[in-house]
Amino acid sequence: MKDGHLPVLAVEVVTMLAPAPGSLQLDATVGGGGHTERILEATDPDGRLLGLDADGAAIARVDHRLRGRFRDRLVLRQANFRELASVAPEAGFASIDGALFDLGLSSFQLADTERGFGIRAGGPLDMRFDPARGVPAADLLATLDAAELTALFRRFGEEPSAARIARAIVAARRTAPVRTAEELAALVERVAPHAPRGRRRIHPATRVFQALRIAVNAELEALEAGLAAAVDLLRPGGRLVVLSYHSLEDRIVKRFIAAERRGCTCPPEVPVCVCGRNPRLRFVTRPSLIPSADEIASNPRARSARLRAAERIAA
Ligand SMILES: C[S@@+](CC[C@H](N)C(=O)[O-])C[C@H]1O[C@@H](n2cnc3c(N)ncnc32)[C@H](O)[C@@H]1O
Numbered sequence: 047m048k049d050g051h052l053p054v055l056a057v058e059v060v061t062m063l064a065p066a067p068g069s070l071q072l073d074a075t076v077g078g079g080g081h082t083e084r085i086l087e088a089t090d091p092d093g094r095l096l097g098l099d100a101d102g103a104a105i106a107r108v109d110h111r112l113r114g115r116f117r118d119r120l121v122l123r124q125a126n127f128r129e130l131a132s133v134a135p136e137a138g139f140a141s142i143d144g145a146l147f148d149l150g151l152s153s154f155q156l157a158d159t160e161r162g163f164g165i166r167a168g169g170p171l172d173m174r175f176d177p178a179r180g181v182p183a184a185d186l187l188a189t190l191d192a193a194e195l196t197a198l199f200r201r202f203g204e205e206p207s208a209a210r211i212a213r214a215i216v217a218a219r220r221t222a223p224v225r226t227a228e229e230l231a232a233l234v235e236r237v238a239p240h241a242p243r244g245r246r247r248i249h250p251a252t253r254v255f256q257a258l259r260i261a262v263n264a265e266l267e268a269l270e271a272g273l274a275a276a277v278d279l280l281r282p283g284g285r286l287v288v289l290s291y292h293s294l295e296d297r298i299v300k301r302f303i304a305a306e307r308r309g310c311t312c313p314p315e316v317p318v319c320v321c322g323r324n325p326r327l328r329f330v331t332r333p334s335l336i337p338s339a340d341e342i343a344s345n346p347r348a349r350s351a352r353l354r355a356a357e358r359i360a361a
Contacts, residue, residue: 051153053080055349060084060336062287062355069143074127077152079108086116094119096139100126100175127272134279145276148289162227165249171228173262183258188223192216203257207238259280273302277326280358287355296352303356304329330355
């Protein structure tokens with residue numbers, strides 16, 4: 047791919063993180079390293095950044111591209127951000143000044159014809175960010191029953207034709223299991239109605255692909271664990287910036303920030319707080335930022351992006 051992965055809302059991410067020279071930063075989703083590179087530039091000459099990615103290929107690519115320039119200011123680990131609470135201190139980042147989560151998948155993964163992330167790229171339906179952990183998407187399609195597949199497509203894809211697609215998958219596997227992205231895309235196209243005319247044209251299998259990827263990588267559970275661990279690591283004044291790409295992710299981020307702003311978790315009928323939880327975050331931007339029409343025109347992947355940012359306050 048000519049441009050690799052273009053970082054989304056790159057200027058806004060750096061403005062919101064406000065990374066200072068000498069600070070310690072976390073990029074929980076290194077991907078192609080676009081945001082990492084800009085954060086390291088902004089913290090020149092002595093800021094350091096811990097970059098994580100569950101995908102070892104992303105870590106190797108960024109190491110190759112940025113190591114010569116940033117030397118030991120860049121610390122890379124192949125890890126899931128749900129393990130942040132143990133990975134960060136072990137890497138020397140026990141307290142940090144900024145944390146970025148740029149969720150979902152990169153253009154490199156989407157274009158990889160061996161991993162089945164992309165409807166157009168095709169390939170065996172694997173979809174694991176870390177191919178050494180969990181089960182490939184094809185195994186879910188081969189083993190879950192129609193009710194389980196329906197629930198998965200509804201919950202993680204908000205797919206209106208979930209039941210019909212699930213039944214078609216179970217029927218198809220009596221002859222041969224659905225093993226490739228091309229086969230799944232063709233099956234969904236056959237049984238699910240196309241978007242009405244005039245609506246933005248997305249492939250009818252888009253929501254099913256999203257649902258499978260979220261399930262295979264347990265993405266929503268990882269997000270909740272990763273956000274909580276990041277706030278534990280942030281120093282007062284440190285910033286949390288999250289870029290999400292669909293409503294399921296954004297809802298979790300929004301609720302998480304709201305709960306950390308509120309602090310107290312006592313039910314409303316309790317007259318005096320007994321939980322003792324103090325607010326830990328305040329808004330940096332409210333309600334959220336989205337890319338400009340110009341950015342979307344030059345980077346269609348930015349289309350659905352939403353940025354939320356918050357600052358750690360002393361609890
Ligand atoms: C949108 S890309 C990041 C792009 C990056 N900001 C850039 O500028 O190139 C998301 C990356 O996060 C990784 N990822 C997704 N979920 C993860 C998780 N729970 N833990 C670690 N990495 C994850 C994916 O493997 C992918 O490489």
